[in-house]
Amino acid sequence: MTTQQTWTASDLPAGLRGSLIVSCQAPPGDPMRDTGTLVRLARSAAAGGGAAIRANEPEVVAAVAAAVDLPVIGLWKDGDTGVYITPTVRHALAIAEAGAAVVAADATDRPRPDGSTFAELVTAVHAAGALVMADVSTLAEGVAAAAQGADFVSTTLSGYVPGTPQQTGPDLTLVADLAAAIDVPVVAEGRINTPEDAAAALARGAHCVVVGTAITAPTALTARFVAGLTQH
Numbered sequence: 768m769t770t771q772q773t774w775t776a777s778d779l780p781a782g783l784r785g786s787l788i789v790s791c792q793a794p795p796g797d798p799m800r801d802t803g804t805l806v807r808l809a810r811s812a813a814a815g816g817g818a819a820i821r822a823n824e825p826e827v828v829a830a831v832a833a834a835v836d837l838p839v840i841g842l843w844k845d846g847d848t849g850v851y852i853t854p855t856v857r858h859a860l861a862i863a864e865a866g867a868a869v870v871a872a873d874a875t876d877r878p879r880p881d882g883s884t885f886a887e888l889v890t891a892v893h894a895a896g897a898l899v900m901a902d903v904s905t906l907a908e909g910v911a912a913a914a915q916g917a918d919f920v921s922t923t924l925s926g927y928v929p930g931t932p933q934q935t936g937p938d939l940t941l942v943a944d945l946a947a948a949i950d951v952p953v954v955a956e957g958r959i960n961t962p963e964d965a966a967a968a969l970a971r972g973a974h975c976v977v978v979g980t981a982i983t984a985p986t987a988l989t990a991r992f993v994a995g996l997t998q999h
């Protein structure tokens with residue numbers, strides 16, 4: 768099913784204010800890692816009131832964009848260490864070409880494998896007609912990403928880069944610090960485990976929230992329950 772888009776890139780940031788973005792991803796080897804399955808997850812997220820879908824890899828981005836009348840925040844994970852979320856300009860342009868309204872990319876201060884700067888990635892994605900979500904791990908990275916033209920700054924990588932706080936819940940301190948420091952919409956993402964976590968993120972200044980595991984990852988959720996039982 769192909770649907771007609773009811774949003775445009777220019778009105779997207781305002782349209783996402785206060786909303787829930789559902790990340791529909793599955794790690795390598797997971798039974799859910801199947802394009803049709805991920806599209807069904809995205810349709811469920813839409814039916815439940817999600818305002819946008821975050822999705823990984825060109826094939827899935829294209830399939831979700833065709834099936835669901837919500838903007839897609841696309842990324843392309845390549846590897847799982849260092850800079851792996853949309854690491855190069857080539858990855859970013861492929862995700863824009865696949866139909867993402869927003870391209871999410873690593874905006875940490877680590878060197879990118881193609882030697883590009885984050886600013887160059889932003890310029891290329893904007894020229895392709897999409898917006899950019901900067902996935903950061905610190906306040907300084909978020910401030911730099913905003914200055915380099917990011918349309919959203921997300922706390923995605925806090926807790927996943929050495930030296931950043933390791934916690935079981937979201938990094939609400941980073942959310943609040945970013946919201947106070949930049950005019951670009953701040954996205955709370957990473958370990959938002961409950962509706963209360965999501966509401967707390969908005970209260971701390973987040974423009975919108977991304978939830979993945981707590982909604983779309985039955986393997987990880989099952990493992991959490993199993994681990995809980997062993998503590999009995």
Ligand SMILES: CC(=O)N[C@H](C=O)[C@@H](O)[C@H](O)[C@H](O)COP(=O)(O)O
Pocket residue numbers: 790792842852923924927956957958959977978979980981
């Ligand atoms: C660190 C990293 O690679 N994060 C990825 C980014 O797309 C995804 O694996 C996360 O599921 C996503 O950020 C949502 O977070 P959570 O699943 O905790 O709600």
